[in-house]
Amino acid sequence: xxxxxGLSFSxxxxxxxxxxxxxxxxxxxxxxxxxxxxxxxxxxxxxxxLGIWRSEEGDVLLNGRSIRTLKRAEIAKGVAVVPQDHxxxxxxxxxxxxxxxxxxxxxxxxxxxxxxKEVAHKAMNTIGIEDMAERPYTRISGGERQLVLIARCLxxxxxxxxxxxxxxxxxxxxxxxxxxxxxxxxxxxxLTLMMTLHDPNLALLYSDRVLLxxxxxxxxxxxxxxxxxxxxxxxxxxLEVEFISQNGMEMICPKV
Amino acid sequence: xxxIAVVPVILLSPLFVGxxxxxxxxxxxxxxxxxxxxxxxxxxMDIGDIPEKSIILNIRLPRIIxxxxxxxxxxxxxxxxxxIFRNPLVDPFILGLSAGAAFGCAICVAFVPEVPIQIxxxxxxxxxxxxxxxIARSQGEVSRLPLVLSGVVVSAFFTALVSIVKFLVDPxxxxxxxxxxxxxxxxxxxxxxxxxxxxxxxxCLPLFLxxxxxxxxxxxxxxxxxxxVSVERxxxxxxxxxxxxxxxxxxxxxxxxxxxxxxxxxxxxxxxxDHRRLMPLSMAAGAAFMIFADTLARNCTTFDxxxxxxxxxxxxxxxxxxxKKGARESWGR
Numbered sequence: 001x002x003x004x005x006g007l008s009f010s011x012x013x014x015x016x017x018x019x020x021x022x023x024x025x026x027x028x029x030x031x032x033x034x035x036x037x038x039x040x041x042x043x044x045x046x047x048x049x050l051g052i053w054r055s056e057e058g059d060v061l062l063n064g065r066s067i068r069t070l071k072r073a074e075i076a077k078g079v080a081v082v083p084q085d086h087x088x089x090x091x092x093x094x095x096x097x098x099x100x101x102x103x104x105x106x107x108x109x110x111x112x113x114x115x116x117k118e119v120a121h122k123a124m125n126t127i128g129i130e131d132m133a134e135r136p137y138t139r140i141s142g143g144e145r146q147l148v149l150i151a152r153c154l155x156x157x158x159x160x161x162x163x164x165x166x167x168x169x170x171x172x173x174x175x176x177x178x179x180x181x182x183x184x185x186x187x188x189x190x191l192t193l194m195m196t197l198h199d200p201n202l203a204l205l206y207s208d209r210v211l212l213x214x215x216x217x218x219x220x221x222x223x224x225x226x227x228x229x230x231x232x233x234x235x236x237x238x239l240e241v242e243f244i245s246q247n248g249m250e251m252i253c254p255k256v
Numbered sequence: 257x258x259x260i261a262v263v264p265v266i267l268l269s270p271l272f273v274g275x276x277x278x279x280x281x282x283x284x285x286x287x288x289x290x291x292x293x294x295x296x297x298x299x300x301m302d303i304g305d306i307p308e309k310s311i312i313l314n315i316r317l318p319r320i321i322x323x324x325x326x327x328x329x330x331x332x333x334x335x336x337x338x339x340i341f342r343n344p345l346v347d348p349f350i351l352g353l354s355a356g357a358a359f360g361c362a363i364c365v366a367f368v369p370e371v372p373i374q375i376x377x378x379x380x381x382x383x384x385x386x387x388x389x390x391i392a393r394s395q396g397e398v399s400r401l402p403l404v405l406s407g408v409v410v411s412a413f414f415t416a417l418v419s420i421v422k423f424l425v426d427p428x429x430x431x432x433x434x435x436x437x438x439x440x441x442x443x444x445x446x447x448x449x450x451x452x453x454x455x456x457x458x459x460c461l462p463l464f465l466x467x468x469x470x471x472x473x474x475x476x477x478x479x480x481x482x483x484x485v486s487v488e489r490x491x492x493x494x495x496x497x498x499x500x501x502x503x504x505x506x507x508x509x510x511x512x513x514x515x516x517x518x519x520x521x522x523x524x525x526x527x528x529x530d531h532r533r534l535m536p537l538s539m540a541a542g543a544a545f546m547i548f549a550d551t552l553a554r555n556c557t558t559f560d561x562x563x564x565x566x567x568x569x570x571x572x573x574x575x576x577x578x579x580k581k582g583a584r585e586s587w588g589r
Contacts, residue, residue: 052481076484083482088475089342090529100472104484109465111532156483 001192002026002049002079002160007058009041009048018044020216021058026209028159029190031183033203035228036213037237042196043084045213046162049194051075063159076104079160080153085145085169091136094148098123101155123154126185143174150182161186163195167202179206200228200252212236228252262526266537269544274320277551282558283311319444319554320547322452323563326441326509327519327546329456329501331538332463334516336498339470339531340491343400345578347516348381348502351403352410354513356384357499357506359414359421362433366425374455378503384410385495439512439564441550448508455504460539462497466490467535474531512546512564514571519545521578 003025010017018041026032034042047053049060051067060067062078070078080101088097101123102116112120124130127147132140137148146166153161163182167175183206186193197203203210203224210227212220214236220227233241233252244251279290285308293312296303303309334347341351348354360380364373391406392399418437422430436443469490472480480487505512519542520534527533546563549570553563 047478050482052478072481072486073484076482081482083479086476086479089344090474090524092471092529096471096530100475100483103469103472106468108469108490109462111468 001028001061001063002194003061003064004045004049005059005061007045007048007055007060009044009053009055009057018216019048019055022213022216022218023058024211024218024221026160026192026194028192029187030192030208031186031206032192032194032209032211033207033224034194034196034211034213035198035200035203035236036196040213040236041216042213043164044216046081046164046194046196049162050079050081073104076156076158078158079162080156080158081162082146082149082153082164082166084164085142087138091138093134094129094137094140095120095124095133097137097148098152098155101152104156119157120151120155123151126154127151127181142169143171143178146170146174146178147181150178150185154185159190160192160194163193165196165198167197167199175202200233204228204250204252225250263533263537266523266526266544267540270324270540270547273544273547273551274324277320277547278312278316280551280555281311281316282554282560285311314446315444318446318449319441319550322444322449322508323441323546323550324543325449325452325456326505326512327515327542327544328539329460329505329542330512330516330546331519331542332460332535333498333502334542335467335520335531335535335538336463336470336494337516338520339474340494341403342474342476343403344521345400345404345517345575346407347514347520348498349511349513349516350411351388351407352384352414353381353499353502354506354511355411355414355418357381357503358437358511359384359417360503361436361507362418362421362425365433366421366429374451374504374507377507378455378500380414381503381506382496382499384414385499387413389495435562436510438562439510439567440553440560440562441509442554442560442562444508452504452508455507456501459497459499459501459504462493463501464535464539466493467531470494470531470535510562510564512567514567514574515542515546515549517578518567518571518574521574 004022007019007022008017009019022045034045036042044053048055062070062075067075099112099117099120102112102120106112106116124133127150129147129151132144137145166178170178179202182193185191207224209222210224211218212227212232219236220232230241230243233239240255242253242255244253278294279287289308290312292303293309297313330348337346337348337351338344357377357380360376361373364371364376388407388410391409392403395402422433425433469485472483472485473490477487520538523534523538523541527537549566550563553561553566
């Protein structure tokens with residue numbers, strides 16, 4: 001569980017805060033989506049939750065404990081992140097990348113134990129990528145990398161999982177595949193799942209709760225249908241949209 | 257030949273190369289006699305005092321062991337620096353650790369002989385690394401070329417300081433400083449072996465034990481943090497240990513470049529990038545390579561060529577090859 005209380009953040013030497021008094025709660029077994037335009041502070045919010053950037057005001061509680069009081073490895077045991085797509089400098093095998101998720105559980109002078117390897121293998125099986133184990137991470141597709149990073153999150157055995165734009169760089173089919181998979185895993189294991197998305201349609205389809213972020217401030221939070229409205233989208237994106245309903249499904253279409 | 261067969265071959269290569277190197281040298285000792293001397297030593301047999309015994313046991317053997325230690329230290333540091341800076345183009349020589357250590361040694365030899373040169377070498381190679389790192393870091397996350405460039409700058413700076421020392425020092429000491437700076441094992445004896453062994457073991461042990469963490473560190477600072485690594489603490493330990501190993505190596509053999517760059521690459525090409533395997537195999541391969549290079553240095557002409565010249569002749573083209581390959585495969589940015 002993540003509780004963010006009155007969180008404000010600004011970069012050193014810059015007056016304009018990136019986050020202003022952000023306040024919300026993300027619960028286990030739920031998918032909480034953060035929606036907002038580029039530069040609205042989504043990634044910053046994730047970095048504050050991970051304790052990579054320290055906020056000057058407000059607090060983040062990870063399973064009831066302030067992350068200010070937690071050590072790096074303790075935070076990592078509670079919250080895992082799938083970062084945005086990137087390329088490592090060396091062609092590690094898929095298995096080696098997933099095994100990195102165990103580092104918070106392994107001592108400073110130790111190597112991963114048999115149990116750590118088993119956990120990594122299990123995570124691969126859960127995601128269904130065990131046949132990729134020996135392939136170089138640098139030579140697989142964007143969608144496959146996303147799955148590898150999600151498996152690494154599972155190997156980390158954290159109760160909170162953050163996904164930073166999991167659908168960026170993915171084609172239409174892979175977007176749906178990745179989101180369906182993480183959602184079902186989160187439900188199954190009672191994980192607290194938070195992700196940032198750009199597409200309000202996907203947010204509508206996959207979230208239990210939506211946070212709408214604009215210029216560092218939370219404009220709205222709650223059920224997807226309450227938050228993703230014509231008025232709110234106009235306010236945040238400055239776009240006129242139309243809601244189309246068919247067979248109980250709702251589609252958001254920008255007016256062009 | 258699969259990867260599994262390669263591992264023991266590389267691990268045993270220093271023993272193999274070292275064994276052959278014992279039989280080669282400027283002073284001809286017949287092969288059966290070398291074997292007899294070694295056997296008698298191992299089995300505690302007395303074969304009397306013959307001059308060849310001293311050549312093998314007190315000249316060739318310590319020299320081979322010392323070059324193995326130095327090769328191990330430079331390669332282990334190379335693996336470490338490439339991992340923590342996520343940069344395949346760096347090694348102790350390029351980042352200025354070697355030049356810093358050399359300056360430390362030079363001032364000790366020239367002006368303050370009371371201070372053990374290993375300590376000065378360690379201190380200055382540490383200082384050099386931090387200067388390199390700070391310059392490269394001034395533009396945010398450390399990226400590939402700025403790091404290499406600031407290493408070049410720091411190397412040049414410490415090399416200039418060494419020149420000042422050379423200029424000021426009395427001519428008797430000058431000869432030894434100049435010769436030692438070229439990188440050579442010609443002054444090896446059991447004393448230098450024991451001195452180097454302490455520093456190199458102390459430096460290489462944490463590098464070996466913490467090697468798996470390099471996998472996560474090389475994914476980038478923020479990602480490593482998110483995975484639960486205390487990046488500042490780990491980086492400090494890694495750099496300090498590498499500087500300790502390099503300082504000890506430089507203090508006994510001068511500046512020997514490129515080994516820390518070439519060996520990790522060749523090993524990585526053979527067994528892949530996982531540091532759990534890369535570190536011990538690079539240590540072994542570095543030791544074997546250095547024995548090989550030094551055997552070449554003392555046998556291919558009637559002089560004892562400084563081994564640093566041989567490693568540079570092979571290393572510089574290798575660096576160019578890596579830069580071209582890097583541009584093609586666009587590693588990191």
